[in-house]
Amino acid sequence: MFKPIRWNTFPRDFLRIQIGFFLFGLAITLMIRGNLGTSAWAVLEVALAPMLKISIGTMTVVMGFTVLSGALILREKLGWGTLANILSIGPWEDMWLSIIPSVTDNLPMQIGMLLLAIFLMGLASAIYIGVDAGAGPRDSMMLAIKRTTGVSIRVARAIIEVTVVAIGWLLGGPAGIGTVVFALLIGPAVQWGFKIFKVQPHKAIEPEFIAGVEGGAE
Numbered sequence: 001m002f003k004p005i006r007w008n009t010f011p012r013d014f015l016r017i018q019i020g021f022f023l024f025g026l027a028i029t030l031m032i033r034g035n036l037g038t039s040a041w042a043v044l045e046v047a048l049a050p051m052l053k054i055s056i057g058t059m060t061v062v063m064g065f066t067v068l069s070g071a072l073i074l075r076e077k078l079g080w081g082t083l084a085n086i087l088s089i090g091p092w093e094d095m096w097l098s099i100i101p102s103v104t105d106n107l108p109m110q111i112g113m114l115l116l117a118i119f120l121m122g123l124a125s126a127i128y129i130g131v132d133a134g135a136g137p138r139d140s141m142m143l144a145i146k147r148t149t150g151v152s153i154r155v156a157r158a159i160i161e162v163t164v165v166a167i168g169w170l171l172g173g174p175a176g177i178g179t180v181v182f183a184l185l186i187g188p189a190v191q192w193g194f195k196i197f198k199v200q201p202h203k204a205i206e207p208e209f210i211a212g213v214e215g216g217a218e
Contacts, residue, residue: 003079020128025092027121034113037178040165047173057094074144079134122189130199
């Protein structure tokens with residue numbers, strides 16, 4: 001159920017993965033503060049946070065553990081990076097949310113924030129996936145659905161993303177044109193990040209995993 005830890009490279013891997021999560025939290029924050037729409041999971045988390053009277057970052061952590069529980073039930077293989085993903089992105093997100101103000105009525109800046117967020121999330125995803133310490137909880141659920149149902153990675157991801165964004169939108173989350181732009185551009189952004197850092201995704205999920213990396217931290 002759990003990938004072994006490579007102790008000889010663990011300090012370097014831990015630092016590298018935290019850099020990825022640092023940038024991932026910044027990317028999510030830029031989308032939230034840009035007010036044009038966010039990734040699917042952020043739509044749901046932003047909607048639920050005030051209902052539960054917790055911060056958005058804390059909601060990200062709670063959601064991560066919730067999704068992880070589902071992946072564990074489906075017996076998906078996890079790694080220390082999976083737990084690091086859950087415990088790290090939320091706090092980084094709260095830190096950035098306390099620094100970056102909300103932007104409205106400034107469309108050029110909002111568009112710039114959205115595009116920068118997608119670019120940074122592509123880089124961040126390549127950085128932490130390249131550590132190969134285990135997929136994040138949302139990707140673990142995606143892989144578990146693929147393994148247990150036989151559907152493709154793309155279909156499994158689409159089922160999850162459409163369901164999540166629909167629920168988040170119905171609850172008043174920040175779905176918008178930016179959500180559509182994110183869905184269209186995040187795959188190419190991650191692929192570009194993979195090329196920059198020479199990341200080789202797991203061969204079993206190679207061509208389609210690039211287009212389905214979590215946005216939610218994804």
